[in-house]
Amino acid sequence: DSGVTQTPKHLITATGQRVTLRCSPRSGDLSVYWYQQSLDQGLQFLIQYYNGEERAKGNILERFSAQQFPDLHSELNLSSLELGDSALYFCASSDYRGGDYGYTFGSGTRLTVV
Amino acid sequence: GNSVTQMEGPVTLSEEAFLTINCTYTATGYPSLFWYVQYPGEGLQLLLKATKADDKGSNKGFEATYRKETTSFHLEKGSVQVSDSAVYFCALSIKGNKLVFGAGTILRVKS
Numbered sequence: 702d703s704g705v706t707q708t709p710k711h712l713i714t715a716t717g718q719r720v721t722l723r724c725s726p727r728s729g730d731l732s733v734y735w736y737q738q739s740l741d742q743g744l745q746f747l748i749q750y751y752n753g754e755e756r757a758k759g760n761i762l763e764r765f766s767a768q769q770f771p772d773l774h775s776e777l778n779l780s781s782l783e784l785g786d787s788a789l790y791f792c793a794s795s796d797y798r799g800g801d802y803g804y805t806f807g808s809g810t811r812l813t814v815v
Numbered sequence: 816g817n818s819v820t821q822m823e824g825p826v827t828l829s830e831e832a833f834l835t836i837n838c839t840y841t842a843t844g845y846p847s848l849f850w851y852v853q854y855p856g857e858g859l860q861l862l863l864k865a866t867k868a869d870d871k872g873s874n875k876g877f878e879a880t881y882r883k884e885t886t887s888f889h890l891e892k893g894s895v896q897v898s899d900s901a902v903y904f905c906a907l908s909i910k911g912n913k914l915v916f917g918a919g920t921i922l923r924v925k926s
Contacts, residue, residue, distance in 0.1 A: 703858065734913060744904065744916040757913055791858055798911060803849055806858035 704728065707792050707807035715815055719780040722810045724792030726773055732756070732795045733775040734804060735767055739788040750775055782814045817842045819905050821917035828895055828924050836890040836920045838905035846907035848881055848888040849914065853902040895924045
């Protein structure tokens with residue numbers, strides 16, 4: 702157990718629907734990062750939050766949004782889902798030192814859009 | 816921009832063979848460098864890291880040396896085991912910002 706908890710582990714939904722992925726960071730970590738892993742695009746950075754505020758944005762679609770709550774857990778919302786959104790979505794966390802010291806990853810949520 | 820290039824896989828080796836997975840980077844700035852490993856059905860785990868030139872990261876028999884002159888961070892292991900079969904990702908970070916990953920290299924070790 703890495704200390705980063707992601708739920709659910711698997712999600713199957715239809716095109717056009719909306720889903721919410723949840724992440725609880727490792728105890729004491731203030732930063733949360735979301736990544737999308739697909740076969741054709743590899744690991745793509747989506748967004749980072751630090752202590753409740755958006756810190757950096759990557760290739761995140763407008764249909765996707767995220768937030769980090771006061772208890773530091775984060776949610777990634779994916780709407781108007783398309784077949785191409787099927788992927789593994791990883792959450793990672795780090796302490797105040799950020800990426801220079803590495804992240805701790807959760808085990809991911811596998812999203813299948815049918 | 817910042818990017819990481821890894822050798823394409825899959826790499827298939829027999830047990831106890833020597834492993835090298837090449838990684839080179841392009842960075843606007845002075846990056847920290849990492850290797851992550853992903854076992855089947857799991858998330859990524861930090862394998863080793865190096866934060867300045869000529870540093871050597873090591874863990875579980877794996878090593879990588881930060882070479883600024885060749886912008887490289889090649890992963891090596893002297894004797895691989897079947898349990899090392901996984902996907903290996905090289906990555907960089909600059910000033911604590913987001914990790915940028917390479918495409919990943921699949922390693923398969925046969926007994």
